[in-house]
Amino acid sequence: MTEQGVRWTADQVLALAPDAASRKAGSKLAVAGPWSGTGSAEGTVWGLCKGSGSKPYQTVVDLADAAGPAYKCTCPSRKFPCKHALGLLLLWAGDDGAVPVAARPPEWAGQWLAGRRGRAETRRARDGAGPAAAPADPEAARRRAERRAERVTAGASELEQRLADLLRSGLAAAEHAGYGLWDETAARMVDAQAPGLAARVRELGAIPASGPGWPARLLEECALLHLLNQGWLHRDRLPDGLAATVRSRLGLPATPDGPPLRDRWLVLAQYDSVDPKLTTRRIWLHGAESGGTRLLLSYGAAGRAPELSLPVGLALEAELTAYPGSGRSRAALGERFAPPAPAAFRPPGVSTAEAASRYGEALRDDPWLDAVPVTLDRVTPVPDGDGWQLADADTDTALPVTRAARSRPGLWRLVALSGGAPVTVFGECGHRGFTPLTAWAEGEGEAVPLC
Amino acid sequence: MMNGTPPGGGTRADGEAGDPVGSRGSSARTGHPSADSSANPLQAPAASPTAAAPSPPATAPSWEDLVTTALLGTDRRAPAHVVPGRPAPVALLDAAAVATVRRRAGLRPARAARRPGPAPADPRPALPAPAARRLSVLLADRSGGAAGGRRGGSPDLMELLPQWLAAANAHGYAAPPQLLPALLDAARGRTDLRPAALAFAGPRALWLARLNPDWRFALRAAPGGGAALPDPADAEAVRRLWQEGLFAERAALLGALRVRTPGLGRDLLASTWATERAEDRLMFLDSLRTGLSDADEPFLEQALGDRSRNVRATAAELLSALPGSALAARMAVRASACVALDRTGSAPAIAVEAPLECDAAMERDGVVAAPPAGRGERSWWLGQLVEAAPLGIWPGRLGGRTPQEIVALPVADGWQGELHAAWCRAAVRQRDAGWSRALLGSPSAPEAGGPGAVSLAERAKLLAALDPAERAVWVAGFIATHGLSEAFQLLGVCAVPWAPPLGQAVVDALNIARDAGSYPWSFSGVMGLAERCLDPAEAVRLEGLLAVPDEREDAAPGAGGYWAEAFQRLVTTLRLRAAMTRELSPPAPATPPPGTPAHPPETPSPSREAAA
Known part of the structure; x- marks a missing residue:
């Protein structure tokens, strides 16, 4: 076990919260009042929190595990971590003597810790011993994959037919068809087990109502969908990397198979996109040594936060494994060697012209790509009519801020942080413009999340 | 891979589809189909003339042409560009895919718009990191207050924000820039927060407020509507703003002048007094409350003859707050005539003889002649006279007694309530600690808790006069x-x-x-x-x-x-x-030891x- 003398910052703790409500509830409990019997030792924090009942809740947090903190609380909350765990960690992070360092945890906390660490040991031993469990029956798995490929092929062919019909009768007709037409087609694609196609089809339905210029946008998206169908139907003639990209764009399952890359990964941004069924969390990481930018995706079922949470501005020593597909930045988080710690470095930035050309180059490997991660160095937010730009401080070029990012409060945080002076901004740069995600003021200063 | 064979391969489109990706580095980088800028304004291709000049390869149809054909349908409009052996709609999609990827790959930054000037520097020291985190937590709680009915055992963070802001302002810290939007939003929703929030937010918040209409209130709240008020020494600028400005600007100007140079503000008001509308006269006159002094008396005395009754009443009220004014002296004479010491009984008492009429001179001095429903007019007049008379006259009038002794004297004929209430109003208006103390009496006295002569609201006002x-x-x-x-x-x-x-x-x-x-x-x-x-x-x-x-x-x-x-x-x-x-x-190291003169004394x- 490593020396756990380093206390976390409140920001690090708050980044663990599953949602905003927990963040708030946890903050309120971050005062000595309701707590008693608190202590910390060897990467463990514990305490008793007075709740509404007569018996206080017993809260323990194990921070020593490099795989991420583990929590235990006797409260009935189904949030994970619960507000008591967050409040306790905040109290500990506050470092004002409310959570003293103790020799050893009390009996009730020690039992859980011993059990947990024992299980972790056996798991590690087991993982080290045997190879990953192979599918029970490789032949059956192969047959399943074949059946799925046939279905996807049928789906892609059907979609090609529908696109051709649409172009034959004209997009003008689609304006009146509304969502119904597309929803039905999307449902067909779900049946064909091609969720990637289904999602794209569903998005087509929203374009006719998206304002002036919609025919051109609809044609663009139809054309890219056509390109994807063709890619699948002729996948045997594509290079391996591109074929893998097509597979993943279609939504076929893939497992990370690249060589593990160990680095100090700086957490650049973390944001969730919520739809009624699924919460998708995107975490962008930047490797201090490798210089690469990687994306971690994690999912939560409707209304629940994804489990993985990394605080922006910290760096963690870990291994990442890339998913297949050329030009795709997605990776899976492997072994973590140390918990996230404050990082003194920032990602190196580029000019707006360089950012635009990076997107262009990335399209070579993945023509369906909407945006690439880029850090802009020395840019200033500039109002431009109804919208905003990020303008190079030293040249007269600028990237427009995407329409979606314009309405987010983060844009104003960026403008306020800049105050008309150049800042460093990490974000996603694509054909819709630039979406700012994190910013750093010139000179000293922490990363300011914008999303 | 470097050649980037596109996945649309295998068909006739093969060679073409390869184009956008393959040629990305050369012609596509400058070749923007011109329709794009209108179709996708955000993509804003470079506005330089060279960007649109090179035409797409001769074989490719133009993007506008593709969109028109797609919109009408290939049944109605034959594509300009026919591919043998490929159905028209499919060929159209092939070409559109090529054009789309080519266009996206060739995007370049736009020309920068006019940059806003930099925000003024904020010389105040930065907030300590834990305090900055605390502020963001307090601000994050803003919306949550009303959500749950019962508050349980956890504190109401939003209620602590005013205190936090006051403390931060007392220390003179600068606000963290990234928290300014949340701070402005909080101040937008709660007007009581605005003065402290804006003081803490500092110059950058005003810079920010000019960019966002939601925060325009910050410019209004700032002196002079956000625009710098003219220097009081710049008489010409002050006069011009006073004569040409909007009402809000003029009110702000007068208010600011009254704080530092009250005489200047009064003279400015007097210069246009005759031409102001009655509502404006009332508002302007009310702002003389700030920095009120004997020097304002002649002007106020003149305002007693105003056409508007509300203006007259306000002028009289202001004058009666000046114990040395002629109006106060006139009121003293009238009030003294009504209240006297009666030595005829066994113990001294106060005899009250309420005025018999309200003459024109009294009305000019702000006495309202008509009582509210249910009140006798003589007691109504008495109350107003005693309220407006300087409290300093009473010890002399009532046998050299102290306020305590005067309040303890019995009052004949049931006038006690009326008289004491009037004294209370006078003590509040004249901020007289001695009389306030006397009228409050002992806090443990039984009548202090019940409905006595003094209402709770009045008692609170009397308390404000004490230290x-x-x-x-x-x-x-x-x-x-x-x-x-x-x-x-x-x-x-x-x-x-x-x-x-x-x-x-x-x-x-x-x-x-x-x-x-x-x-x-x-x-x-x-x-x-x-x-x-x-x-x-x-x-x-x-x-x-x-x-x-x-x-x-x-x-x-x-x-x-x-x-x-x-x-x-x-x-x-x-x-x-x-x-x-x-x-x-x-x-700790930055704090000077207590008692060092460098520390603000108070x-x-x-x-x-x-x-x-």
Whole structure:
């Protein structure tokens, strides 16, 4: 076990919260009042929190595990971590003597810790011993994959037919068809087990109502969908990397198979996109040594936060494994060697012209790509009519801020942080413009999340 | 791979589809189909003329052509570009895919728009990191307050924001720039927060407010509507703004002038007085309250002859607040004629002879002739005369007695209520501590709690004339005798944090209320005040109250648990406030030892909390 003398910052703790409500509830409990019997030792924090009942809740947090903190609380909350765990960690992070360092945890906390660490040991031993469990029956798995490929092929062919019909009768007709037409087609694609196609089809339905210029946008998206169908139907003639990209764009399952890359990964941004069924969390990481930018995706079922949470501005020593597909930045988080710690470095930035050309180059490997991660160095937010730009401080070029990012409060945080002076901004740069995600003021200063 | 064979391969489109990707580095980088800028304004291709000049390869149809064909349908409009052996719609999609990827791959940055000037520098020191985190937590709680009905044991963070801002301003910290939007949003929703929030937000917030219409209030609230007010020394600029400005700008100008150079403001007002509308005259006259002095008397005296009755009344009220004014002297003569010492009885008493008429001169001096419904006109006139007369005349008029002795004198014929109430209004208007003390009497006197001559609201106003320590002791005594039910208004005028005797009295009274078996929400107003105003050092004394007491037979069911919860919240909030002030105190090495002259001699009240 490593020396756990380093206390976390409140920001690090708050980044663990599953949602905003927990963040708030946890903050309120971050005062000595309701707590008693608190202590910390060897990467463990514990305490008793007075709740509404007569018996206080017993809260323990194990921070020593490099795989991420583990929590235990006797409260009935189904949030994970619960507000008591967050409040306790905040109290500990506050470092004002409310959570003293103790020799050893009390009996009730020690039992859980011993059990947990024992299980972790056996798991590690087991993982080290045997190879990953192979599918029970490789032949059956192969047959399943074949059946799925046939279905996807049928789906892609059907979609090609529908696109051709649409172009034959004209997009003008689609304006009146509304969502119904597309929803039905999307449902067909779900049946064909091609969720990637289904999602794209569903998005087509929203374009006719998206304002002036919609025919051109609809044609663009139809054309890219056509390109994807063709890619699948002729996948045997594509290079391996591109074929893998097509597979993943279609939504076929893939497992990370690249060589593990160990680095100090700086957490650049973390944001969730919520739809009624699924919460998708995107975490962008930047490797201090490798210089690469990687994306971690994690999912939560409707209304629940994804489990993985990394605080922006910290760096963690870990291994990442890339998913297949050329030009795709997605990776899976492997072994973590140390918990996230404050990082003194920032990602190196580029000019707006360089950012635009990076997107262009990335399209070579993945023509369906909407945006690439880029850090802009020395840019200033500039109002431009109804919208905003990020303008190079030293040249007269600028990237427009995407329409979606314009309405987010983060844009104003960026403008306020800049105050008309150049800042460093990490974000996603694509054909819709630039979406700012994190910013750093010139000179000293922490990363300011914008999303 | 480097050649980037596109996945559309295998068909006739093969060679073409390869184009956008393959040629990305060369012609595609400059070749923008010109339709794009209108189709996707955000993509904003470079506006340089070279960007649009090179035409796409001769074989490819133009993007506009593709869109038109797609819109109408290939059945209606034959594509310009036919591929043998490939159905027309499919060929169209092939070509559109090529064009789309080519266009996206060739995007270049746009030309930068006109940059806003940099925000003015904020020379104040940066907020300590823990305090900055605290602020973001307080601001994040903004929307959550009304969500749940019962508050449970956790503190109401939004209620602590005003205190936090006051403390931060007392230390003179600069706001963290990234928190300015949340701060402005909070101030937008709560007007009471605005002065402190904007002072803390500093110059960058005004710079920001010019960019976002939602925050325009910040510009209005700032002196001169955000535009710099002219320097008072620049007479020409001041005169021009006064004569040409909008009402709000003029009001702001007058207000600002009255703070530093009241005479200048008055002269400015007098210069245009005759041409102002009645409503404006009333508003402007009211702003003379700031910096009111004997020098304003001639102008006010003249305003007594104003056409508008409200203007006349305001002028008279202002004049009566100047005990040396001619109006005050006239009122003194009239009031003295009505109130006299009657020595004929066994003990001296006050005899009152209310005025018999309200003549034109009285009306000119602001006396309202017609009483409200249900009041006799003579007592109505008397009240107004005594209220407007300088209190200094009474000891001389009533046998050299002190205010205490005068208030203790019996009043003949049931005039006591009327007379004492008028004296109260006079003491408030003239901010006379001696008379206020006399009229308040002893806090433990039985009539202080009941409906006496002085209403609770008036008593609160009288208290405001006393110095803070004396005020706290009086209210503490009042609570000790009469309990908390009447104390809310009085507590509101006490200095924060509450002085030890007052804090002790409130805690004791809450303890008694709990033991009496009622529910804590009967005292939620006082509880809320205590959370905000009690000295955090009192938290120690509250520890004993956190336990759930045994339920008594006569107590309201479950009350004990709710009381424990309410005290829990009180203690938690006090600790939070202590933490807040601790976080705001500057890092240890930077603090000069106490008593160093470098330190501001008068520490504002919020930072006194830090010392506790």
